[in-house]
Amino acid sequence: MKGPGRTFYFGLRSLGFEKELMNGGSCGMEWPFFIFLLLITMSVSSLPAVRVNELGEPFYVGSVQRLYAVPDREDLMVTETTAAGSVFDVGSIFDIEGSDVARATFRHALYTRMGLPQTWVKVREAILAAPDMDEEFRAEILQGPLESMVKEGACTHHMGMLDAVSGEVKTGDAPVNASAFNVVRRFPVMKPVQKSFLGSHVYDYAMFYQASTYVIPLEYIVRFGITGGSSVLRKYSGLSDSEKRGYEAELGLTKPMEAWQFLPNPIFDLTSKHEPEDRSVTRQEALLMSGLEAEAFLSTVKMSILGAWAVRQLLEEIGLLLWDIKWEFGVDGLDFYYVDTIDTDSFRATGFxxxxxxxxxxxxxxxxxxxxxxxxxxxxxxxxxxxxxxxxxxxxxxxxxxxxxxxxxxxxxxxxxxxxxxxxxxxxxxxxxxxxxxxxxxxxxxxxxxxxxxxxxxxxxxxxxxxxxxxxxxxx
Incomplete structure (x- = not known):
């Protein structure tokens, strides 16, 4: 810790907040609110101005996104949302004019909302009011992460959006000159090592148990309903009649599954993220891949469902129905962060x-x-x-x-x-x-x-x- 941060730290210790400093953090803390505001102010004021024309070459180029390093700030990176689009794994094959700024704005606005306690108060109210939800599921999802999020907001990697002219990192409202560039905290991305195994191969995830800060190597897919062509529907269609009845009971359905059907409880799937091909994994396998203890892993699953609900409410305001959405999470010690891109390419929303x-x-x-x-x-x-x-x-x-x-x-x-x-x-x-x-x-x-x-x-x-x-x- 250097400079004003060090001075502020020891100033708080002298005022008797040593215990809070030892137990607190940027997320999940129980510090007095005025101290929280001071820390946020310091964090925002320490964000550098980053002019788009001074970014240099990206260190990552994807089909719809580019990533840039921030000079002298290894803890930050700039994400550029492009106007390009990709379908069927072909790569970038079309451009939608204005979609770069529109999608980057959605990302900035949503992550900003997710940092606010009132967002999660509304989510809690919606869960309590859900008419067909299983009571055991309701009770469990209300416990854990949501209890702190309604007080402090959620932890995300998002820092703000770049002003296209000044380079200022704007937090809260969008900048005067909106851009396709957002600034986020940079989490280490580790990939499992492929190793030979008696003529075949396995992926070794042991490194995740040795690290305290990293992106969990999983993708969390939350589903509020069954869409046409859904992998869940394809699985169901291939089952025998007795297996279908069991699967219906597992999902809480009271009638046979059909396309474009909402579920009484949201469900989730887990897939690998950094193997050559993404594959579905069981909950047990996902736990072992995550590098987390079971209770901590459960918290990330609950966060994926709660985050989906926040997006669902945002879209319902304009008459759209959210069917499914994907999330990734970062770990920093005992704190979990929503990370990665979130925009209209990350979820399925429809009308009729x-x-x-x-x-x-x-x-x-x-x-x-x-x-x-x-x-x-x-x-x-x-x-x-x-x-x-x-x-x-x-x-x-x-x-x-x-x-x-x-x-x-x-x-x-x-x-x-x-x-x-x-x-x-x-x-x-x-x-x-x-x-x-x-x-x-x-x-x-x-x-x-x-x-x-x-x-x-x-x-x-x-x-x-x-x-x-x-x-x-x-x-x-």
Missing amino acids: LETDGKKLVLHYNKQSMRDYYKIVHADWFTGVNDAKKEAKKTGVPFTKLLKEGQAAGKWPNTPVVDAEFSALQSRKMDLIRQHVLGKTPAEEVKSALREVGIAEVEFYRARGLFEEYAKANAIG
Whole structure:
């Protein structure tokens, strides 16, 4: 500890707060509120100005995000959300104008809300009021992390958004000059080591038991309901009748599972994160991979469900239904942090429209782009799947095979997205951005989102593709 922080620390000790300093921290603390405010003020004032044109080269380039180091601050990094989009594991194949700033703004606004106690007070009220929830589940989810979050807010890695002009790291409200850049705390990312094992291989996660600060090598998927094409629905469809009854009981269902059905209790899945391919893991295996004790691991699972509920409430204000969402968590000693990207690509939100005697699902997430390629460019989508099949047989990377096949004329080239359709996606993201910033009344945003959804259906109708769209998105 150096400079004013050291002076402040010993000043608090001299005032009799030695016990609080030993037991407290930036999260989960029980310090007097005025001390908490002083620490927050110091933390914010210590954030450096970071001009976008001085960031240098990114140390990580992904399909939709770039990461940059902050000079002289190894504890921070800058995340850039790009306007690019990726579907079907092909890589960045389309851009949605304005989506970079819109998605970065959603991230900033949501993480800011998650740091506020009142967000979790509302979540607790919603859980208490949930009519069909199992009482044992309700009692358990209300215990643990939520008890501290309603008092102190949640721990997140988010620090603020960069002002595009001044480089100031703006906390709370969005900066005057919104950007696609956010500043976050940098957690160490460790990857399990692949080791030979009697002619096969295993992944060694022992390093996570030796570390106190790291990103948990798991992805937490929380589901409020069953969507069409859901892995849960596919699993259910492959079960025998007796196995289906058991699975229904496990999920709290009182009738056979069907697509676009909400569950009485949210459920969660866990997948590996840093192996060559993400795979579903059991709760027991996930516990052993996490590097945590069972009670601590349970806290992260509860946080994933609670975080999902916070997003659900935010979207319900504008008439959208949240079906599922993904989370990752960082560990720092005894504290757990929400980390990683969170935007409209991280969850599945929908509305409904009744037309032509059908009830259609309207998508306000990346599923719209998946449907677009499947329906409007079905020949290209077929080529993508053919390339994936060949990749499994040959071991050659799928994207390499696809590019070579396209160059040889074997499969269609990746199509350019229709400008009208792209504009509809831009409009969706901008409306959600307006809502999270509180710049437009929720009812006005709700109405405008419905209009965009209807316009998307009409896009397909005008091209003679309504029946194909309905086949993919009609309920019943």
